[in-house]
Amino acid sequence: MTNTFIPYGRQDITDEDVAAVVEVLQTDFLTQGPQVPAFEAAVAERVGAAHGVAMNSATSALHAACMALDLGPGDWLWTVPTTFVASSNCGLYCGAQVDFVDIDHETYTMSVSALSAKLEAAQAAGTLPKVIVPVHLCGQSADMEAISRVARAYGVKIIEDASHSIGADHQGLPVGDCRYSDITVFSFHPVKIITTCEGGLATTQDAGLARKMELARSHGITREADEMTHAPDGPWYYQQVTLGYNYRMTEIQAALGLSQLTRLDSFVARRRELAARYNQLLADLPVTLPAQHPDTNSSWHLYVVRVAADRHAAVFDALRAAGIGVNLHYIPVHTQPYYRAMGFAEGQFPNAEAYYAEAISIPLYAGLSDADQDRVVAELAKALAVTQ
Numbered sequence: 001m002t003n004t005f006i007p008y009g010r011q012d013i014t015d016e017d018v019a020a021v022v023e024v025l026q027t028d029f030l031t032q033g034p035q036v037p038a039f040e041a042a043v044a045e046r047v048g049a050a051h052g053v054a055m056n057s058a059t060s061a062l063h064a065a066c067m068a069l070d071l072g073p074g075d076w077l078w079t080v081p082t083t084f085v086a087s088s089n090c091g092l093y094c095g096a097q098v099d100f101v102d103i104d105h106e107t108y109t110m111s112v113s114a115l116s117a118k119l120e121a122a123q124a125a126g127t128l129p130k131v132i133v134p135v136h137l138c139g140q141s142a143d144m145e146a147i148s149r150v151a152r153a154y155g156v157k158i159i160e161d162a163s164h165s166i167g168a169d170h171q172g173l174p175v176g177d178c179r180y181s182d183i184t185v186f187s188f189h190p191v192k193i194i195t196t197c198e199g200g201l202a203t204t205q206d207a208g209l210a211r212k213m214e215l216a217r218s219h220g221i222t223r224e225a226d227e228m229t230h231a232p233d234g235p236w237y238y239q240q241v242t243l244g245y246n247y248r249m250t251e252i253q254a255a256l257g258l259s260q261l262t263r264l265d266s267f268v269a270r271r272r273e274l275a276a277r278y279n280q281l282l283a284d285l286p287v288t289l290p291a292q293h294p295d296t297n298s299s300w301h302l303y304v305v306r307v308a309a310d311r312h313a314a315v316f317d318a319l320r321a322a323g324i325g326v327n328l329h330y331i332p333v334h335t336q337p338y339y340r341a342m343g344f345a346e347g348q349f350p351n352a353e354a355y356y357a358e359a360i361s362i363p364l365y366a367g368l369s370d371a372d373q374d375r376v377v378a379e380l381a382k383a384l385a386v387t388q
């Protein structure tokens, strides 16, 4: 048996995906044509949102979402430490200050009790955040009903970072319908559930927020007469009415996304099947399996096991040496050098730090075979045995 490398995640590209991309290359529009609006409408419909705004990455979409919510200097954005740096960097792009809310020690998403306590203290200190960004880690929705109840009592806006969770459900309804948030952001990076190479998309039920994100995405330029400060000079006319960026998605990316979206349900079904299989196969090993909140039905972007901190590095190394592409999601953002330089320090968010000391993401993607999954399980068992 050849021991080929098994990555922790990878894209699934078919001949149909390739054909969809090639077809666009043979049309007149490589950008600003029909594919992007079609992709936006399809994603919005799939997740039950009124509006979808596609961008060149989830990072851009998070920035545009913060801009649409008027986040700026003097404001605060809070997210969790256990996330990719983009979830908090979006606040810094707007000139806001960033702080963190620790994760729940079982679900690894934003702790409702920590949020509640921190909001109470912030109100007393006059430092309430304008925006919070809960993250649906691994594809499991944060406890959005409780988070929104607590946050909205203080007038705080909510952006869901759903980069891991297109196709996931929360209380039986799709993540992305924004019933407990203002805006939801998805990522289509190749390791995520569906891909557009690079790409992201923001959904919202609010037409005004959607329009603000469209302006942020394309230089703050409008061609709509009713958005202009004075009447157009002529049919060539456009006006820049706000400061925007070039965050547009291409037609090629949107065509790939549309093609991928037709397989979203089968991707998520296979990920759920593999996760259930891991739950069974790993049940007797000395690892902590991922706990699921009863309100959620995860899209299983990641499958994370926890091993005792004193064996963590050895188990990680043994798996890598055996050709198993394990990874660690995530290093707590507040411990990154850039954030330490702002004054953050180790010890501030104990649950996120304890998780970091023990977490290992093991391979999970729609194209993972049962046989390869069995090999991951066997290697993990071996690594745990020899490090005992």
Ligand SMILES: *Cc1c(COP(=O)(O)O)cnc(C)c1O
Pocket: 056, 057, 058, 059, 060, 083, 084, 086, 087, 135, 161, 163, 164, 186, 187, 188, 189, 198, 199, 200
């Ligand atoms: C991948 C990811 C992002 C950034 O997505 P890009 O599309 O790569 O910009 C943001 N937040 C989380 C939680 C992610 O996993």
